[in-house]
Amino acid sequence: MWFVGKLCFPHKLAAVRHFSEVSKFNRHAKDWWSPTGPVAPLLRFNPARIAVIRAAIEKYSLPQSVGKTKLPLQGISIVDVGCGGGILCEPLGRLGATVLGIDEAEDSIEIARKHAKLDPFLDSYVKYRCCSLSELVSERKQFDCVTCLEVVEHVEKPQQFLNLLEAIVRPQGLLIISTINRTVTSWLTAICLAENVLGWIPRGTHHWNKLVRPEEISFCLSNNNEMKLMSSVGFSFSLFDNSIHLTGNLGVNYLMVWKKVALKS
């Protein structure tokens, strides 16, 4: 279990959220929706991710009451932790979910609010709040579905962070996490190629040794048998036609769907 030590030990002395990481995202806040900016690759991943999330919610968590005339995710409450400019919240809101996006980067939240205002439909479906995850936990808020995409690799204490995420999932609810695996391929593609060679994302966005392996997430979440891994899927990017495909290979970018099966006594 060497990786667990690696996961937990170096960050023991650091604060829960590292200031420089928040300011890094504040700096890029205005580019969240730019189709040519540093976040553009994330925007490209978005439709595939929404498809997976929607399918996961419909398969594992959807209440029986959902009728045919409503929107597909009508009545589902979702919190997106680390929502950035709201690029995940808006499509989920359009599918009918009641979405709360939280982020610690104040500028990102401002951008997210500004962008959501462009679409009058989203008004009643998407809300944003600038706060930390621990604030939601202390308020004892719980949601049908918690999404946390591309965030775990940026936090200082992943284990503590994952346990906080678990706390805001309501019983029978879903926790959806996506991040980048710590493998040789991910170092070659997500860091060398995407940051240094192609320049799609700004240099220094990801630190290889802070990336998280699926086993590590499983270890952190399954210590009290509350969470059950429902499925995991990898994403691959085709350089030929700039398209995103789903794959069984979790080597680079992957997404995990967890379900809170047991009630906490």
Add this chain to the structure above:
Amino acid sequence: MRLQSRALVWRAIHLPQRRTLCGKSKEYDIVIVGGGLVGASLCAGLVQSQLPCKIALVEPNLQRLLSNSKEKSGEAVPLRTSTINPASQQWLKKLKIWELLDSQEVAAFARMKVWDSTSGSSLVFHASEVGMESLGFVVANDDLLRGCYQRLQRSLQSTQSQIDFFDSGVDDFHWYFSQSGFTKWPRLVLKDQNELHGRVVVAADGSNSTTRKSANIPWFSHYYQQRAVVLTVRTEKLHRTAWQRFLSTGPIALLPMAGVNISNVVWSTTELEASILCSASKETLVKELNNAFLGAVNLHKDSDTEEYPPSISEILRGPASFPLYLGHASEYVKERLVLVGDAAHSVHPLAGQGVNLGFADAQCLVELFENAWMTGRDFGELSLLLQYQRKRLPKNLLMLAALHSLETFFSFQFGPVSFIRGLGMSLLGGLIPAKKAIIDFASGKI
């Protein structure tokens, strides 16, 4: 049924007008500007896909189109027709518009003959050669439009989509293009003072699209110095072949229509000849037409009907004429704007491809919106709309170039060129795979 549909028409037209009194601006997911064949079929496609979105259809002649019943158009034979290729027919069948067409006004042709006045060589396409039932259908435009609007009205109650009809033109467009992904919804001020905000605006308002002009999308255009003269004629015999002859002044086509020996003539010719033809007496016109199709051939009553078109006996409707342009927009999409049909591309009518390209655009757009909706995407997002451009622009451009080359190639009168042309046509006539490729291309399969 008739009464019910009248009531619907009334409601559809008068509801928005009544709402004007509030003067409140309205928000729509999709605003379609232009309710011609492409706009109306796009609207029908969106309604059929059951997307729970709000659609606005803006068309200045809406009242006439919605109430365009058979009785009103009278007994007169139609003048303007469209050649529907098999791909478009499939789509119209899927939209359940095809079944609403007056079956009498749908004429299929299984054979096409192209020949040349100078070299005398010809080329014959048979649907049976390539395993198809027909090469195309000649349908009256009015009939097609009536079918589209009937379908729209019938599906109004059973759909999740909400459609509002606006019987008005657009007075002013306000676009807010930006590069940062923060593009405000465009605002359309209608002539009847309504104000529409659209997530995405679809411009289906023809080759003179005001929508395209307002968005400053450059338009490349070339005037052929030609006009197309259209007529509906009666032939002496029944025929089921699309005839096309390339004269020194341009191509002339005889297309079989539904009805007793009725055919449509599209004659592309010089401006001068067009004006002479349009002012000629009916007797002279019949003579001119027969001369154009048959030339010096003396057609006997018992001569081979496969070889030459039947002679024309009577002018039933027309002539009318319109100028021939080739045109293409430099881009089909901007953020929150899409061009479809003739607003994006206009082609020479010599192969009857114009409306087919438009239907293919509309079909592509409906599929795109269906997929986008599945993942909650914003319909106006540039990266989404670019997918439409990537799919449609190369195909449309290829057809545009092919038709233009064909037109140019056949307009050469220089001896050697016309010799090569004749040789090429004779060679092609024996090459079934090559003919199949041409037919597939014209049928919208590629």
